[in-house]
Amino acid sequence: MIDGKQLNTWGFKPGRWYKDALIAANAMRSGGATDDMIFKALTAMQPSEITMRTNGLPFSMLIDAENELEQDNINSVVQHMDALMRVPTIKAGAVMPDACPSGSAIGTIPVGGVVACEDAIHPGFHSADICCSVQVTVFNRNEDPKRILDVAQQVTHFGPGGRSHGMIRVPSPIMEEIALNPFTAGLEDYALRHFGTQGDGNHFAYVGVQKSTGKPCLVTHHGSRGFGAQLYKRAMAVAKKHTAIHAPKVPSHNAWIKASSTDGQNYWKALQIVRLWTRSNHTIIHDLVRHQMGLTVLDRFWNEHNFVFQKSDGLFYHGKGATPNWAGFSADDDGRTLVPLNMAEPILILEHTNNKDALGFAPHGAGRNLGRKAYMRGLKDKYWLESTDDEASQREFFQQETRNIDARFYCGRPDLSELPGAYKNAASVRAQINKYGIGKVVDEIIPYGSIMAGDWEVDAPWRKK
Template identity: 55%
Template sequence: MNGHDLIAAGFKPGKNFKFLLESAKNMQQLGTPREAIFEILQELTPVEPDPIVLRTNNIPFGDFLLDSVDIKNEYQTKNYISVVEHMDALMRVPTLRGGAIMPDACPSGSALGTIPVGGVVAAENAIHPDMHSADVCCSMAITIFKRQDDPKKVLDVAQAITHFGPGKRAKSFVRQNRDLIDLIGTFADNSFLSGLEGKAEEHFMTQGDGNHFLYLGHLESTGQLAMVTHHGSRGLGAGLFKRGRQFAQKSLRGSRIPSHQAWIVADSKEGQDYWSALQKVRLWTRMNHFAIHNGVAQKIGNAVDQQFWNEHNFVFQRSDGLFYHGKGATPSFTGFSPDDSGLTLIPMNMAEPILICGHMNKPEALGFAPHGAGRNMSRTQYLREFEAATPEHIDVRFYSGIPDLSEMPGAYKDAATVASAITRHGLGNVVDRVLPYGSIMGGEFSWGHKK
């Protein structure tokens, strides 16, 4: 008996093949019948796990973008085609059980199958770092003040208290927050957070750059002064994302899954640690928002009437056990977080009202709503092809002193179109709006590398 006999019988060459061939020859010398040899070899052959591969066909996803597209507008059309191409490829990932694109969806990467901004996916027993994005827990927070105040004075105070872009907070300043220090003290026991304590301290009460902002306005319903911030978890979240992505990619090395679609098995030890790390980063981000808000309230001597917040770059586990990844998508289902107030915030751009929405839990949208107005083109393309202008009817400020023209309202989709789609599709119930007075954004920074 030789190797050709084993191959003809269905045995595949591999690291166990030599052992099988030697066993077959020994049994043949002992007079074992040929068919019996093959049966014994089957029992000696280890079962190879099925290779992890993408599905041959994608599964359907909810499309809430199409009916907002003006087919005569080449930018909107190209944006839509690109978003759908990415989702078609993405929905072949074997862990995914559902998906949707919001009315503000736009591409967020060149690798085919990258989840778009404004994308939502539900995964079974899997957490995909790239599907909640590097800006972990990017979120909105609002403070509604009890009494009126001079909005210019309030914005002046906010500009003095907050911090955008690079730079570090002094440890002596940060360590006055006891709850923060207690939270950071739990990082050492988590492999995904250990060593990131410095980032959690240095970036506290800072807000990044790009589309992050501090916005001041008045409630349409009552006229009350309201402050809204938009930012994520800064260097802390970026560090967690990097570690999670590296582990996910390493654990699927040798599979046929693209690296940007890799996942951590949720019920594994590492999956439980990553989930715990996400919750700690979420708490840090909430503290970060309201430390800024409460600092402003204290300086202006105004009492807080109401505060609430919601994340839109995060992972949520629902009662069905699936992990819902929102990348630039706002949860619109009851109980999305332990501190769910029943309301969520959806901004448009610096010159437009911020929507305050009640939950609608649209099943086809996986219970999500848009997170803003989205873009129809990249920042670079916008600056190359359009003349950006700062709105004159509101108080616009840039922390760095240099305007970021790629953040002008014209760079975003039409706010009225997106707001209309939210109502038309039942994605959220608009119960109030924050009418704009002014906004502070980061502006252009020198980060030590080319932008």
């Protein structure tokens, strides 16, 4: 039997690859292979160590600071991008106007970050919220926006988890593909229970009026829910194993799957399955609303902003909170891009420009200058430190922030970290889109109101007995 000592004697370098090497070597010996044949096969298996770059590659910064807080935010983004651009698979990078850090580990791709990678898919670069995306349906009747929002609130579910009953059927072809792919097989229950639901955090259902037609619109924002989150866990495990063998000095959050490998090809297919599931999930919510109200569709399109795309140059373009904005980025692209800003601002509709400095991407929204916890600490210090009635102060703040819109929170308790003031100045982000030629605004959806999950961790009705 061949063991690790034998491999050491043959001159191989010990590492995590030994486990697979020993299995292969002993299988070959059982089959009658000579030591020379085994040595040759192991030489081909032995990983060549890939190292981090000494200096990061340059990247485009399509973002401006208008105050000290924004400058601090940009400085943090630059620090992360400088470290990120040392990862050896990355060939180009860009930062959108809505950028903000999305993790404390140095070199974590920021929200609003884009990187192009060679023969590599990095799960951490699209995050656990795979295929987070927005879809708009323009209805062909001048219906009361309040009624549309009322029905949207009735037909879907916001917050963690799926539906406990009244399951909505996922199209059979999607379920068949889920069962056949090694990355998604076994996740069918997540795909079933979370279908037809929204999410928490910044995910929303937004009702407004299209400026060009005067017709009411429904816009939903969510990703692949628990289905995608479980796929992400599996993908990160595979990526970390691959990178630990081939590039052990690369931080685990920058781990990748070799795109041309069997795992890489299967994961690419799994991403397309999740993309189809997510688009169908948007569509079923929109269709439940229109069927209940007897509405017809005048127009509908969608786009994702946490995903991976492959261009004709062969590179894999990862957008973390960045929206593809080049013609033909997918088979269902129709030449327009949705960019929501915050619940009180219009949703922008851009015409594709394929800006090369932006690697063909556009912002996905307004972004943040502060994380949720830091923002909430600031509110407490500014508004509620000396208040004798904390809830009254919060209600007053909520009313100020939402005075011109119908803002609702599904669990009944507002999430103050999702109010307009938590985000960057929308006019500034829009001006930077124009300044850098990232996209051309050709239409808008004027807000009536929106629904979010709210602060479900405190007051969720489904947590009460």
